[in-house]
Amino acid sequence: MASVSIRKVYKSYGKVQVIHGLDLEIAHNEFVVLIGPSGCGKSTMLRMIAGLEDITGGEIHIGERVVNNVEPKNRNIAMVFQNYALYPHMTVFKNISFGLRAAKLPKHEVEKKVAEAARILGLEDLLLRRPSELSGGQRQRVSMGRAIVRDPQVFLFDEPLSNLDATLRHQMRTEIKLLHQKVATTIVYVTHDQIEAMTLADRIVIMRDGHIQQVGKPGELYHNPKNTFVAGFIGSPKMNMLPGEARSHNGAPHLALGEDLLIPLPDRGAHLREGQRVIMGIRPEDVVMVNGQAPGANSWLHDARINVVEPLGSESLLILELGGQSFTGKCAGRIEPAAGTTAQFALNLENMHLFDHESEQAIN
Amino acid sequence: MSAEAIATPLTDASDRLSRPLLRPSKVLMWSVLMVGGLLMVLPFIFMVSTSLKFNNEIYELSLLPKEPTWSNYQFLFEETRFFRWFVNSLIIATITTVSVLFFDSLVGYTLAKFKFRGRIFVFVAILSTLMIPTEMLIIPWFLLSRDLGWLDSYWGIMFPGMMTGFGTFLMKQFFESVPDDFLDAARIDGLNEFQIWWEVAMPLVKPALAALAIFIFLGNWTAFLWPLIVTTSEDLYTIPVGFAAFSGEFTTDWELIMTGATVATLPTLLIFIMFQKFIIRGVMLTGLKG
Numbered sequence: 001m002a003s004v005s006i007r008k009v010y011k012s013y014g015k016v017q018v019i020h021g022l023d024l025e026i027a028h029n030e031f032v033v034l035i036g037p038s039g040c041g042k043s044t045m046l047r048m049i050a051g052l053e054d055i056t057g058g059e060i061h062i063g064e065r066v067v068n069n070v071e072p073k074n075r076n077i078a079m080v081f082q083n084y085a086l087y088p089h090m091t092v093f094k095n096i097s098f099g100l101r102a103a104k105l106p107k108h109e110v111e112k113k114v115a116e117a118a119r120i121l122g123l124e125d126l127l128l129r130r131p132s133e134l135s136g137g138q139r140q141r142v143s144m145g146r147a148i149v150r151d152p153q154v155f156l157f158d159e160p161l162s163n164l165d166a167t168l169r170h171q172m173r174t175e176i177k178l179l180h181q182k183v184a185t186t187i188v189y190v191t192h193d194q195i196e197a198m199t200l201a202d203r204i205v206i207m208r209d210g211h212i213q214q215v216g217k218p219g220e221l222y223h224n225p226k227n228t229f230v231a232g233f234i235g236s237p238k239m240n241m242l243p244g245e246a247r248s249h250n251g252a253p254h255l256a257l258g259e260d261l262l263i264p265l266p267d268r269g270a271h272l273r274e275g276q277r278v279i280m281g282i283r284p285e286d287v288v289m290v291n292g293q294a295p296g297a298n299s300w301l302h303d304a305r306i307n308v309v310e311p312l313g314s315e316s317l318l319i320l321e322l323g324g325q326s327f328t329g330k331c332a333g334r335i336e337p338a339a340g341t342t343a344q345f346a347l348n349l350e351n352m353h354l355f356d357h358e359s360e361q362a363i364n
Numbered sequence: 365m366s367a368e369a370i371a372t373p374l375t376d377a378s379d380r381l382s383r384p385l386l387r388p389s390k391v392l393m394w395s396v397l398m399v400g401g402l403l404m405v406l407p408f409i410f411m412v413s414t415s416l417k418f419n420n421e422i423y424e425l426s427l428l429p430k431e432p433t434w435s436n437y438q439f440l441f442e443e444t445r446f447f448r449w450f451v452n453s454l455i456i457a458t459i460t461t462v463s464v465l466f467f468d469s470l471v472g473y474t475l476a477k478f479k480f481r482g483r484i485f486v487f488v489a490i491l492s493t494l495m496i497p498t499e500m501l502i503i504p505w506f507l508l509s510r511d512l513g514w515l516d517s518y519w520g521i522m523f524p525g526m527m528t529g530f531g532t533f534l535m536k537q538f539f540e541s542v543p544d545d546f547l548d549a550a551r552i553d554g555l556n557e558f559q560i561w562w563e564v565a566m567p568l569v570k571p572a573l574a575a576l577a578i579f580i581f582l583g584n585w586t587a588f589l590w591p592l593i594v595t596t597s598e599d600l601y602t603i604p605v606g607f608a609a610f611s612g613e614f615t616t617d618w619e620l621i622m623t624g625a626t627v628a629t630l631p632t633l634l635i636f637i638m639f640q641k642f643i644i645r646g647v648m649l650t651g652l653k654g
């Protein structure tokens with residue numbers, strides 16, 4: 001077990017800087033997920049922790065130790081790769097034990113460790129097969145086995161599930177979570193799948209262009225995004241985000257969206273200047289079709305035209321035109337409204353997010 | 365068969381049984397293949413049959429010798445230095461092949477998987493050697509060998525072929541297709557760079573190694589010009605150089621040449637069978653999933 005601390009880390013390839021002074025403290029036993037769009041530097045960061053990539057500036061500590069100049073094999077880490085990186089010419093047993101054999105561990109100890117890992121991952125019957133004779137999920141389990149037998153202080157995962165189909169991905173997600181409970185270690189996990197991030201992480205780190213945008217518990221990022229990028233990145237379907245202007249109306253602060261829509265601001269927005277330009281964010285689950293039952297106390301009601309209905313079973317997504325603006329909303333799955341009809345919607349304005357128009361930072 | 369099954373999904377088993385076993389298209393295909401195959405092996409058969417003929421029969425184009433005889437083989441091994449040449453060829457082809465496999469793949473790997481200053485320059489320099497024909501190199505090689513005292517020695521015969529630009533290029537291309545993750549995984553597993561090359565990367569390019577081995581072995585086995593120039597003593601001749609001696613100004617001992625050629629084919633055949641298995645297995649093994 002070990003903490004990982006990343007202090008003012010820079011990375012450049014030639015003249016191009018791709019990580020710009022990144023700070024991150026990862027506690028013992030913590031499951032941290034790095035997430036961000038393609039090319040934002042997640043893999044680079046992970047590979048610097050692993051020692052596969054030089055650190056241009058700053059320090060990385062694993063436990064008490066600065067590891068900047070420590071070889072990967074001596075960092076007490078193990079890594080699981082996206083394409084599994086199983087040696088095709090070796091059996092599962094040989095793949096899992098490869099590092100142990102390279103370290104010249106006695107044979108009985110190698111066998112004991114492999115057996116233990118195989119038990120944890122349910123690979124007992126596959127030890128004599130070659131990787132080409134395994135399914136995608138089995139391959140990924142083998143590559144986790146290879147990581148487990150190293151008894152690492154830190155597990156590093158680089159998009160381990162992105163080659164699997166949806167069902168298998170869900171299953172493996174659960175297995176990784178169980179694994180974290182069984183072999184208590186620090187995990188740094190890279191993904192671009194936000195559901196993976198939300199379900200697995202103790203804390204999520206959202207990156208963009210080599211900068212950290214926000215670090216926090218999944219719920220924190222979801223409910224209190226610091227800026228429009230985080231707000232748009234976390235949550236599916238995406239948060240509705242619309243530019244507007246603060247305007248007082250009948251002596252109360254309102255938000256004008258386009259020509260026709262005037263929405264009362266919650267107390268949080270009371271301090272906005274008249275005419276201040278902001279971006280309003282509201283999640284689809286806070287734009288709900290009113291269907292008979294009484295809307296919540298803080299709801300604000302408005303009619304909207306339903307343009308598209310996307311049934312998901314338990315609920316349906318609705319693409320709406322509300323006061324001249326396009327929104328995504330929801331309704332319960334049994335309601336089945338028809339496209340082209342008009343209905344009343346309740347907007348839960350207490351959960352509204354406000355961002356500054358220029359800086360795109362949240363306004364509190 | 366599977367293609368048929370798709371094309372006619374409704375035919376049941378009984379229908380398939382009643383179908384004629386030899387359909388015209390199949391017959392045609394097999395005939396063409398057989399004729400092609402025969403054309404390929406015909407020279408080989410002639411070679412073997414000539415080696416079993418007496419001298420007075422060799423200009424008859426019969427496939428079967430009238431009086432088959434082992435006398436040519438006896439003569440070749442007892443009266444000429446053929447056995448010595450055979451061993452020379454074997455030693456030279458084997459050493460150069462092993463050397464080429466080792467060095468070319470080492471350099472190819474380095475060029476494919478490491479970034480260093482001057483990498484492109486080194487690569488282009490190696491590539492450019494491919495554009496120089498052997499004939500142009502013979503004189504420099506000869507002068508070099510003369511000055512360094514390598515004339516008329518095994519080393520003298522072998523040194524130009526111990527590494528090849530072609531092999532380096534080939535191996536570089538193949539190593540480039542080996543995913544970096546394999547190497548990184550091995551780095552984390554604690555292997556040093558040399559071990560990674562030998563234990564992880566090399567097994568992954570076995571098909572290329574096999575192809576290169578066949579190519580280089582055959583090239584050296586049949587090499588003629590340079591061995592002829594660099595050797596003077598008969599004891600250092602390779603098979604092709606020795607054969608040249610059978611072919612005199614006025615007469616050519618075809619039956620002896622054919623006998624020698626028959627024997628000389630055996631190792632190449634062996635090498636081919638050996639490595640062909642490798643190539644096929646290698647292709648199957650490289651079940652890389654991206």
Ligand SMILES: Nc1ncnc2c1ncn2[C@@H]1O[C@H](COP(=O)(O)OP(=O)(O)OP(=O)(O)O)[C@@H](O)[C@H]1O
Binds near residue numbers: 040044
């Ligand atoms: N070896 C390299 N040489 C030059 N630039 C590189 C190299 N590796 C990565 N980069 C650049 O660094 C940036 C970060 O790359 P990185 O692989 O870390 O992204 P990522 O967040 O993992 O993206 P993805 O989700 O696509 O895997 C990218 O802009 C990429 O082009």
Ligand SMILES: [Mg+2]
Binds near residue numbers: 042043044
């Ligand atoms: Mg990546």
